[in-house]
Amino acid sequence: MLFTGTHIHKLDRKGRVSVPKRFRAALDTEEFAGIYLYQSHKESALEGCSHSHMERIAASLDELDMFSDEADDLADTILGSSHMLPYDGEGRIILPAELIEFARIEDQVAFVGRGRTFRLWNPDIFKPLQEASRTRTLNRGATLKLKPMSELPKGARPGTTTEEDAS
Amino acid sequence: MLFTGTHIHKLDRKGRVSVPKRFRAALDTEEFAGIYLYQSHKESALEGCSHSHMERIAASLDELDMFSDEADDLADTILGSSHMLPYDGEGRIILPAELIEFARIEDQVAFVGRGRTFRLWNPDIFKPLQEASRTRTLNRGATLKLKPMSELPKGARPGTTTEEDAS
DNA sequence: TGGGAAATCATGGGGGTCAATGGGATTTGA
């Protein structure tokens, strides 16, 4: 269950786009056959995730004080603006017009893996941003502090499985 | 059992409105075929939930000091003003005049998912508020601290089922 | 290791089905 790589697919004239096989494979243990999309806060992009990730967001919002302003805002922007998009028989989704417009998508869609989640971009917008991001990372000499293997969930390490996990 | 997305439906001249199919699907394990609505105490909107969620609210009120002013007020505003609205054969409810007036609803109703609950709005009122929410979220740099997977209810994680959990 | 066969994936499009809506008919209840 990990989204990696950039996959560019075509948006057909019915507004459909194939979800990359690799992403579908990462989701095949989900009970809901499809993905969730919502507008990114910061970027001209769409945030994508699984049903169980959306459940996780909802459960986390439940934890915040039920009547707090912050929880309210997050509920409106994430849960209220999300679209639940089931696959058709060929593993495609219909991209709602509202989201196409928001992300300024034309005839191609870039699916960009971000680990537990992913993003959808107009490839022409994403490409220069990706290069800028790469340059910043190099200049900064950024290093990532890795979590020890022992803290990873079962099933994410070689030689371990979860009883019911068929991935 | 997760309410997501914004669905705009028409209020017909008999005061009926279709409950979005996705919301009905999220409720299909409920014994009561319908929804509960009550006036929001913060917004010009209606709060909606399932029968079992209403039970949960009642149980939470029990925990508050039985004779506190707060419990009194909440009991009045939530339980006292709530309407139990069954579907007709087509999955519609009749929106009581009192609630239509309170939420200043005209000919359209926006069903807005908030995870365990949802809200009903006049779309023209909701839209600018949602934009404001998005802006505040962005400015605040809000990030949601996600609960660990292991604390989620069964059925919300891949590879688990809900057979024993009908909530 | 190269090349060809076979399976899989991405894409295009037709048509059937179902959700949303509108309105008439019948029942219920005050």
Add this chain to the structure above:
DNA sequence: TCAAATCCCATTGACCCCCATGATTTCCCA
């Protein structure tokens, strides 16, 4: 008895299922 709620059916348009084709990738064997 009248009003309001429920049932029933018709319409329509969006969505989903299906199949066909083209493009890759994978696999297998020489």
